[in-house]
Amino acid sequence: MQNIDPHVHSLHNSHGQADPNKIIEAALANGLDGIVIVEHNSYDASARWEQYKNSDLLIMRGVEYTSDLGHILIYGIESDKYIPRPNLPFAEIGALAERLNWAIVAAHPFTRPGVYARNSEKRIPSIHALEVNLKASAINNLDTVTLATKQGIKLIAGSDARDERTVGGYSTGFFNRVSNVQELAQEIRNRDFTMIVTPDAKTKLMIDRTSEQPSYQ
Ligand SMILES: [Zn+2]
Numbered sequence: 636m637q638n639i640d641p642h643v644h645s646l647h648n649s650h651g652q653a654d655p656n657k658i659i660e661a662a663l664a665n666g667l668d669g670i671v672i673v674e675h676n677s678y679d680a681s682a683r684w685e686q687y688k689n690s691d692l693l694i695m696r697g698v699e700y701t702s703d704l705g706h707i708l709i710y711g712i713e714s715d716k717y718i719p720r721p722n723l724p725f726a727e728i729g730a731l732a733e734r735l736n737w738a739i740v741a742a743h744p745f746t747r748p749g750v751y752a753r754n755s756e757k758r759i760p761s762i763h764a765l766e767v768n769l770k771a772s773a774i775n776n777l778d779t780v781t782l783a784t785k786q787g788i789k790l791i792a793g794s795d796a797r798d799e800r801t802v803g804g805y806s807t808g809f810f811n812r813v814s815n816v817q818e819l820a821q822e823i824r825n826r827d828f829t830m831i832v833t834p835d836a837k838t839k840l841m842i843d844r845t846s847e848q849p850s851y852q
């Protein structure tokens with residue numbers, strides 16, 4: 636089984652860019668075989684990752700796109716031409732996904748701005764999986780699991796890491812070997828994967844957050 640974290644960011648509005656070498660090092664240390672870099676609303680924004688593709692880690696690129704319904708992860712997209720701006724109707728992206736063999740995952744569906752945080756819980760065609768997200772609350776992740784069970788839709792797990800600290804905290808195991816993001820998209824569409832969710836990751840995240848709090852002075 637190939638252990639892949641499908642939801643990793645490396646660009647930040649507030650503190651610039653995370654160091655790709657540190658992310659790769661942490662990913663390998665955490666037992667990952669691959670990561671997918673998904674910057675917000677742009678495929679081109681992760682172009683700098685192309686130069687790291689020779690590392691021991693399988694590095695793929697996708698997009699976390701802000702549709703009119705909320706955040707979705709798109710795998711298999713290869714340029715920004717279909718997503719010239721955020722907030723395009725989900726139906727439009729869904730139609731493109733069918734035509735171009737993208738896979739679409741509802742990111743943190745119950746945590747704003749996830750697609751089920753405000754909208755009804757009716758099944759959205761062209762969503763291939765719902766995401767259990769390391770940064771989402773336990774309650775929101777439980778809502779995701781419940782809805783996935785109700786709808787018969789698969790669960791994928793990702794860290795939503797912003798840097799090396801949480802990469803691989805949650806990840807997804809793929810049964811068939813993938814060597815690029817198109818193959819990954821195909822496996823997601825084929826429902827051939829399973830979540831890898833370690834309780835330790837959530838505890839570690841809470842400790843990290845506690846240590847980030849400012850001291851009272
Ligand atoms: Zn998001």
Ligand SMILES: [Zn+2]
Pocket residue numbers: 642644699742795
């Ligand atoms: Zn994200």
